[in-house]
């Protein structure tokens with residue numbers, strides 16, 4: 202901790218571990234500071250194909266103890282019984298043809314181990330409290346004393362180190378704001394027959410929100426409810442399960458969880474880049490959980506940041522933020538595409554109009570599946586173009602806010 206570093210990464214989640222691993226593999230001296238001991242619980246269990254392509258760069262193997270095969274996504278309306286499935290193999294050619302479900306405790310530990318194996322020093326149990334970045338170095342204040350480096354990467358997720366300090370939290374006011382969720386244990390064989398063999402994520406449309414159903418590698422079932430009603434309560438998960446024919450049947454006889462509640466997670470950081478620092482992953486922006494884009498965007502952003510920063514460090518240009526222009530443009534395209542999609546989901550009945558009306562959308566379907574697979578940086582996708590051309594741009598309409606902070610209970 203005492204010597205000067207090239208790069209100090211705060212947070213060892215998917216964004217921080219990926220950025221740290223890739224920078225270290227390019228020969229840079231990287232210190233990753235992580236507040237929590239791993240393994241630890243984290244939400245974000247359903248991955249997208251275009252995020253899992255990053256796994257190869259990190260040398261990650263998809264072993265069955267840590268990864269459950271995910272063929273695609275199914276959207277189901279519980280009131281009308283309408284359903285539509287999207288198989289990632291139908292997407293435009295490019296990324297992997299499937300994705301994976303993970304337990305984040307295991308996945309994040311694996312990523313941390315890969316970061317270490319690729320040369321980053323990862324220290325747990327150290328909380329970063331602040332930083333000074335007005336000179337030729339960055340001075341970081343931590344619970345274990347100060348540390349200095351040439352560059353700081355804020356990968357603190359929803360703790361939002363930079364955005365909070367700079368009062369640059371800009372909530373997406375019209376997206377989902379709270380979720381209640383947990384893991385059911387001991388599912389019946391009949392339930393596994395319904396879920397398998399593709400293990401698609403199920404998104405259940407309900408009156409005032411939606412529900413996720415994600416089969417985990419160790420045989421548990423993650424069920425989460427996102428509601429637009431005010432005052433989210435733990436009991437709402439059990440109430441929903443009792444009222445749902447589909448999910449009720451899946452978890453019949455299974456051991457119910459003690460639910461957790463998360464709130465105020467959809468926001469954008471108004472100052473994600475500055476002198477000798479960049480934010481990556483949720484610390485830069487988190488749009489909404491509905492299309493499982495969080496880890497995919499976080500890991501792709503980390504790859505792009507590591508590439509740009511590595512070159513700037515070598516050429517001693519890291520003090521001039523212009524080196525991030527390409528990275529910034531790439532990321533904004535990803536965030537704009539997903540925020541436009543999420544806007545349609547919550548405000549324009551996207552699922553009824555486009556997904557359930559699929560036959561007319563034959564030509565659009567491969568590009569719809571591509572966006573659902575997280576493949577949002579290609580120039581031959583009519584659906585991605587349509588989203589980018591949209592006049593409703595929640596990405597740009599966010600404002601600074603003193604709204605209630607993110608919380609997990």
Ligand SMILES: Cc1cc2nc3c(=O)[nH]c(=O)nc-3n(C[C@H](O)[C@H](O)[C@H](O)COP(=O)(O)OP(=O)(O)OC[C@H]3O[C@@H](n4cnc5c(N)ncnc54)[C@H](O)[C@@H]3O)c2cc1C
Pocket residue numbers: 211212213214215216217234235236237243244245246247248249327328329330356357358359360361362380425463466481482483484487489490493494495496497499
């Ligand atoms: C309800 C809900 C459901 C979701 N479901 C999905 C899903 O199915 N699929 C998906 O892809 N995404 C999902 N997400 C999003 C996903 O959780 C995040 O996008 C993802 O975890 C972001 O990774 P990250 O590395 O940026 O941050 P994190 O994974 O949050 O990692 C940040 C790390 O920084 C550490 N840290 C924080 N502050 C400090 C500090 N001051 N000092 C040191 N360390 C610090 C933390 O301990 C943590 O380990 C969901 C989100 C929500 C809210």
